[in-house]
Amino acid sequence: MAGAEARLDNAGTALWLTDWKVELPVAWTPRRVLAMVGGERAGRLDFLVHPDGQAVSVWAVEVQPVFQRRNLRAVMMDALYAAHPTAWIDHGGREPDGVRWWDQYTDPAPERNIHNRPPSQWAQYFDAVQVAAQRAKNAYLNMHFGLNGHRAAEHRYGERLEAEAQEWTSAFREAAARGPDPAVQELHGGLRLVLPPRLHRLVHDGRRDGGERAEMLLDYIGHGNLPYEAGWNITEQAAFEDMAHEEVFDTPFGDDEVTHLSFRVRLAAGQEVPPHDLRATWLTYVNSPGVGVELTGLSWRSPERPWTTHEADFSPPIDAAVAPRNSRNTSPQYAARYDLGGELLPGQLPRRSDDPFAGREEEIAAMAARLKASGLDRARAQLSPPPTMREVFEGLHVHQQDPSQRQAPRLQ
Structure with a gap:
């Protein structure tokens, strides 16, 4: 679907996976699945993607009234799952229309829905306390409307999970922003x-x-x-x-x-x-x-x-x-x-x-200094005996995340 703006013509239904520009104070990338029918905007699914690509947060699914009852919500959600085939997916808290739709939808990968798995598996990406609150809201609406809501798949459905959520909320880590650097990059x-x-x-x-x-x-x-x-x-x-x-x-x-x-x-x-x-x-x-x-x-x-x-x-x-x-x-x-x-x-x-x-001039001088230092390091390395395999493995740098970093809460 990437690049599908080159095919948003008047023939049939087109899905377009694209960036979604929104001012969010987080490092997650806003994305959108846009559905076009006969050249007209029919629906959209807005979501965020973690920088490592292994977590997705669904924000909104909308279908224009004239295009409803055509299964477009399911088509867009299936496309999201296909576009991120290994990522954890947070569907968040639903509104009444959302819980009715979810009750009829067949989840293509329930094992990747974080509402179905314990926080120990996904808590580094999502705030466990917030997820517990979203699940409680969904459960209340299911009960209010007499819906099943795929409760058999949910992790400990209907149980009080405050203690478990509190235990894992400290595992939540804010993703580091890796945006462009205008000082060194060409931009478009x-x-x-x-x-x-x-x-x-x-x-x-x-x-x-x-x-x-x-x-x-x-x-x-x-x-x-x-x-x-x-x-x-x-x-x-x-x-x-x-x-x-x-x-x-x-x-x-x-x-x-x-x-x-x-x-x-x-x-x-x-x-x-x-x-x-x-x-x-x-x-x-x-x-x-x-x-x-x-x-x-x-x-x-x-x-x-x-x-x-x-x-x-x-x-x-x-x-x-x-x-x-x-x-x-x-x-x-x-x-x-x-x-x-x-x-x-x-x-x-x-x-x-x-x-x-x-x-x-300053940039060129700094680059020359780095090249000179690199050349000296290589020259010294040639004078030293090659390291043993044990020395190589002992010298490997292991990345440790800063435990003081916390992810901004998921906006509602």
């Missing part, structure tokens, strides 16, 4: 826009040079007008997924032809890392005052023909900027080069970095 941000008809035809004409068409696009957008509201992702695919999400969930542009763009950028040489909110696979710049970047590539495609992606690499990169969020906090560096619309000011010309090492 998306923009969805409507171009004038003639420009649209030109930039989607594959017979023309890609670099020429990319510069047409950049001139139209403005060198200083890269989107401040974008989520800057570690992959280009994620940037295009953001645009496809907008196409599905946001107000449509009417009958106009739309273009989806993905910018590949790195921070400009000498630019300090601006304040940013870090997530598992993406970041946003906080109240951007105008973030100087080097634009190293641009890709674009039509959502009507997403199987054709046009692209251009810029070498050397083009000088550009992420637009300020508002005019009141525009940085002096940005204001000296761009107007409030992101256009170059009179007398300011597009420029490229002719020297890829300019402004990176």
Whole structure:
């Protein structure tokens, strides 16, 4: 299902497994199974994935009223199980509609449902006390509506489990955030826009040079007008997924032809890392005052023909900027080069970095020092006798998690 935004057409039912951008203060990755029927949004299943991929937390399952009673909830849940075939799954506490649906659903892997297993097996991923409370809520609703709720599969169904939960809650560990580092990584941000008809035809004409068409696009957008509201992702695919999400969930542009763009950028040489909110696979710049970047590539495609992606690499990169969020906090560096619309000011010309090492003297010096130290270590190793197998095994580093770390509680 990954990359299925390239097949969200008007034929039949399509499932799309994609990122789900939500501001969560945890390291788990938000994901979504999106169901499309006849080109229309029919349902969604929102969930979180632990960084090691071995735990999944279901947050919400929704089917649009016109598409209900077509088994779409079960189809999306089955897809979640298939996408994470070895992970523990927490279904959380259910609402009345949820307990009725669960009573009719056949769990494809009940042995991976944490409500069916003792906390000793999954407590490092989920707070045992919170899970016990969710189970109590589900049991009450089952009783209220006269439902079975697969009680035979549940761990010690109907018993008081407060003591057991308290015993295992200390095993709960917060996952460490491993988001992108803008200081060293290239990042990808998306923009969805409507171009004038003639420009649209030109930039989607594959017979023309890609670099020429990319510069047409950049001139139209403005060198200083890269989107401040974008989520800057570690992959280009994620940037295009953001645009496809907008196409599905946001107000449509009417009958106009739309273009989806993905910018590949790195921070400009000498630019300090601006304040940013870090997530598992993406970041946003906080109240951007105008973030100087080097634009190293641009890709674009039509959502009507997403199987054709046009692209251009810029070498050397083009000088550009992420637009300020508002005019009141525009940085002096940005204001000296761009107007409030992101256009170059009179007398300011597009420029490229002719020297890829300019402004990176400290970084290059640090790398040279590391290489020199590594060379000395290898030279010393060649003068020493090889270690015995016992010495090798005794020297292995065993990773120990910090017991002071605790995972943020699962939001309801």
